[in-house]
Amino acid sequence: MKMIARIKAIPNGQKYRYTLIMASCTLFFSPFLFLPGLVDNPDLCGKVCIRRFYLFFPGITPADVASKMQVASIGVYILSMILITTFFFGRMWCGYICPVGGFPELISRTFSDRWKIEYRALPQVPIRYGYFSVYIALMPMLGISACTLCNFITIPRIFDALSGNPKGLAFALSAVGLVNLALLFLLGFFATKGRAYCQLLCPIGAIDGLVNRLGAKLRFTRRIRVERNRCTGCNICARSCMTGSIQMVGRVAVVDQLSCMSCHECVDVCDWGAIDWRSAPLDKDPKRKKKGIDFYPQPQWQAVYTAALRKGKR
Numbered sequence: 192m193k194m195i196a197r198i199k200a201i202p203n204g205q206k207y208r209y210t211l212i213m214a215s216c217t218l219f220f221s222p223f224l225f226l227p228g229l230v231d232n233p234d235l236c237g238k239v240c241i242r243r244f245y246l247f248f249p250g251i252t253p254a255d256v257a258s259k260m261q262v263a264s265i266g267v268y269i270l271s272m273i274l275i276t277t278f279f280f281g282r283m284w285c286g287y288i289c290p291v292g293g294f295p296e297l298i299s300r301t302f303s304d305r306w307k308i309e310y311r312a313l314p315q316v317p318i319r320y321g322y323f324s325v326y327i328a329l330m331p332m333l334g335i336s337a338c339t340l341c342n343f344i345t346i347p348r349i350f351d352a353l354s355g356n357p358k359g360l361a362f363a364l365s366a367v368g369l370v371n372l373a374l375l376f377l378l379g380f381f382a383t384k385g386r387a388y389c390q391l392l393c394p395i396g397a398i399d400g401l402v403n404r405l406g407a408k409l410r411f412t413r414r415i416r417v418e419r420n421r422c423t424g425c426n427i428c429a430r431s432c433m434t435g436s437i438q439m440v441g442r443v444a445v446v447d448q449l450s451c452m453s454c455h456e457c458v459d460v461c462d463w464g465a466i467d468w469r470s471a472p473l474d475k476d477p478k479r480k481k482k483g484i485d486f487y488p489q490p491q492w493q494a495v496y497t498a499a500l501r502k503g504k505r
């Protein structure tokens with residue numbers, strides 16, 4: 192009964208998002224494997240892999256890069272599409288589609304928060320980019336496989352095992368499989384809101400976060416933005432945020448665009464209409480104002496906490 196009450200309490204917008212993530216699990220994973228099947232691939236590895244072709248190792252040549260891109264040809268295409276979409280619209284892939292980040296979130300949300308570990312308050316940006324540097328350069332140099340801590344293998348293998356494919360069970364019983372499963376439980380199923388792997392370790396999330404932050408500087412791109420005059424600093428959005436991306440600065444919500452996934456949960460819970468996924472209006476106050484006509488301040492809809500805001504200027 193408690194679980195039903197928890198599901199009922201989910202805002203409608205989030206229910207649609209979860210439906211998309213469930214559909215995505217069906218499209219990407221066993222037993223149907225619709226999308227990998229289109230390119231004759233049995234999982235998210237090999238030519239579909241979006242995590243390996245940009246690894247750096249000493250003495251790497253342009254020919255090596257070209258060969259790695261050829262091996263993961265579909266992965267290169269998918270990652271390019273993800274990043275282009277992120278630049279203009281925010282992290283749609285991570286928030287709405289990626290079954291690897293979405294599946295642990297769905298499972299985690301069915302448990303009581305009492306059983307979960309709270310990672311959202313950690314300094315996620317230094318941890319994420321620190322690990323990303325290790326992943327991209329140090330691990331290949333030391334000969335450690337990029338697949339060692341990879342949810343893009345683990346979750347498809349769980350679905351393989353559930354579909355009766357022996358490959359899934361063999362993975363779960365291997366040393367790499369056990370490490371990855373432990374990681375999935377600790378950073379996924381038993382993490383508050385289920386997104387700690389995305390927050391801390393996913394290399395796609397690290398690249399996507401950079402592109403999100405870059406695009407957030409422009410006024411025409413769609414981002415989660417805050418209208419500072421409307422925000423009461425009630426902190427409700429920050430408590431709901433699955434990635435711990437919102438902080439109160441001077442009693443106004445500030446969104447960290449390196450971590451935000453545009454999931455809209457903050458928008459759904461803000462009764463003040465102070466946070467929204469939108470572009471910033473291009474209107475400006477007129478130079479001269481007609482007598483007797485009231486002009487109200489233009490809404491600002493800031494995506495990034497800039498130096499000007501820090502100094503108290505709008």
Ligand code: SF4
Nearest residue numbers: 285289292389393396
């Ligand atoms: S951060 Fe990684 S695992 Fe998480 S949703 Fe994005 S791509 Fe998927």
Ligand code: SF4
Nearest residue numbers: 422423425426428461
């Ligand atoms: S954006 Fe809305 S929910 Fe968040 S602190 Fe401001 S008023 Fe509260």
Ligand code: SF4
Nearest residue numbers: 432451452454455457
């Ligand atoms: S800031 Fe809002 S849209 Fe971004 S991850 Fe947090 S809840 Fe989702």
